[in-house]
Amino acid sequence: MTAERPILIRNARLLTMADGSDETSGDVLIADGMIQAVGGRIDHPDAKIVDAAGGILMPGFVDTHRHVWQTQLRSVAADWSLFDYFVRMRMIYSAFYAPDDVWLGNHIGALEALHAGVTTMVDHCHILNSPDHADAALKGLIDAGGRGVFCYGLFGNPRGHDPLVAEIAPDWLAADIRRLRAGTDFSGQDRILFGMAPAEAEATPLPHLLGELHLARELGAHSISLHVAMGGYDQGHRVVQQLADAGALGPDLLFVHGAALTAAEQSAIAEAGAGLSVTPETEMQMGMGHPLAFIAQAAGIRTGLGIDIVSNYAGDMFRQMRLMLQAERARRNAALEARGGAPRQITPTAREVLRMATLGGAEALHLEDRIGSIAPGKRADLILVRTDTINMCPTIDAVAAIVLNAAPSDIDMVMVDGRVLKRDGALTGIDWPDLAGRLQASAMRITAAADRVDRGPIEAMAAPLFANLT
Ligand SMILES: [Zn+2]
Structure with a gap:
């Protein structure tokens, strides 16, 4: 050669x-x-x-948080709260994904990212309904040619198309992540790194979460992606504080969202060298608090931006940069206005947010020596x-x-x-009309099946997890 x-x-x-x-x-x-x-x-x-x-x-841009599998559900979530998202995306749509749907979503989502200049992406992959789903998700990323971290999700999706039989973290997933890690999928290439996304930290008892972190570290996960401290939805879980008290923080952790992190938790994250992925559009739409990026950065945290749910937002960083920049400016300007003042100087700068979407993301993933x-x-x-x-x-x-x-x-x-x-x-090298046709057919099948589900019982089951909805 x-x-x-x-x-x-x-x-x-x-x-x-x-x-x-x-x-x-x-x-x-x-x-x-x-x-x-x-x-x-x-x-x-x-x-x-x-x-x-x-x-x-x-x-290239670094997207530190995306659920790539949702690519064929683009535009379903425009007016959703987090409660709607949990019930409809996590409990219903996910149940109707077959392995081929996962490959299509991940592959075309990864191509969309490349088209938009996102050359590195963290896939927080919680569509793993079977070992075949896991293989398909990983293959979809590798086939696209971009760089990233595949974070194997331990959340137990509904199986058998009955959302009421979901378990938070079934045992088979822990066995399957070992299978996938031991396989040959990560050998011979270093573009897609292995990572883990534990079951939802705020719905998991601490000993179970600690067990998942132990497993991730035993398997050599490059990144461990965790949704935490989601603004108004946070009900005093203080997961980061609990992990800090348990001595379990480390540079391999990648916290996501985090607007409700306390000052002590932010200091602990900074000291541990863990990363934070702020997803401005999700935080702003779903009532998860002011997107923390610049506040976290000022606290010394390795901070990047993420796109999150492509079932709602465009898969490019341009829009997330703009949203983050202007949201932070709005917050700072409003603080001056509340004191009867007006800004002489506008901060942060465009350059600061561009850095966050590139080198900042690389730092959040501890990849700044490479990208x-x-x-x-x-x-x-x-x-x-x-x-x-x-x-x-x-x-x-x-x-x-x-x-x-x-x-x-x-x-x-x-x-x-x-x-x-x-x-x-x-x-280069893709047959877009063929891929587009298959993606469209997948979307039609999944949405038609989901439309037949009675959401009432699922909403009733989910309501206790969202005790402070108003
Ligand atoms: Zn997420």
Whole structure:
């Protein structure tokens, strides 16, 4: 096998996202899937030249939290609360997913992420109704070609299409995660890392949760993804405090949401080196509190952004960056207004939120030595954004344009490990009409089956878990 030719990207406007750097220019040389050299004029006798004149070259986005399997349920959840989501998504729709549906959702969801410039993604995968579902979910990610962490979910979905027979964390899942970990799926590639998503922490007795964390660590999980401290839904569980008291915090933990984290819990997370994934759109829609990202970052927490439920939100980071930026500005401005003042200076800046969506996400996953910025020695996970489209022209300030103007359709090229997965604005090597037809058929079958379920008994079962609904 001959080595792939090096790639030399010329004439781009560079946003390296290295701390302290602003927009710059210069060439980027890529070989063996790695960034070899950055900046100035680079010459290489064998390299394939990519002329990126007029484009913005930057690291791919890092989405620290997504339930990729929900791709074919796009747009069902526009007006849902968390209670609706629990009853309808977790207890009903999930029961009707067959393994092939999971492959389609995960594969096409992973392709959608790549199309949108998300080169690394954490899949918090709680659609594992059988071992075949688990294999299909993982295969869907690997087949797409992006980087990420597959977090095997231990939540017991309803089986046999009877939502009332769900168990929170059935024993077979703990056995199956061992099977999957011991299999060959993670060997021979380091793009998709192994992780775990324990059963819902706030509905699980502490000894059981500690047992799941022990299992994750025994199996060498890179990340352990946990939903916690969900604003108004938090009923004093203080899961993070309990884990801290039990000595169970560690850098492998990735907490998600977290708006109701106490100051002591935030300090404990920072001290442990654990990560936090803030999902602005979910927090704002579902009453989970003010999205904590900038507050958590100020507390010293490794903080990234996440997209969460693609059954409701678009699968790109542009919108999440905008929501987070303006929500935080609104919070700070409102605090001044409450004291009779008005802002002289607007904070945080667009650059700060762009960092959070790239290098910040990499830090939350402890992958900053590999991804998150353009620097020699890092993997070549890069995106090239056009500035000559009708919504990007003229781009006077590259950072501002990426945060406030850009859309997935502006992304000309996406590269992971030096492999080009999107070029000239289109994903490479896929048969989209075929995939789209299969996804549509899957969606029709699942939604038709779900529509026949009487939600009344399930809502009655779920109500005690949501004691403070008003
Ligand atoms: Zn989630």
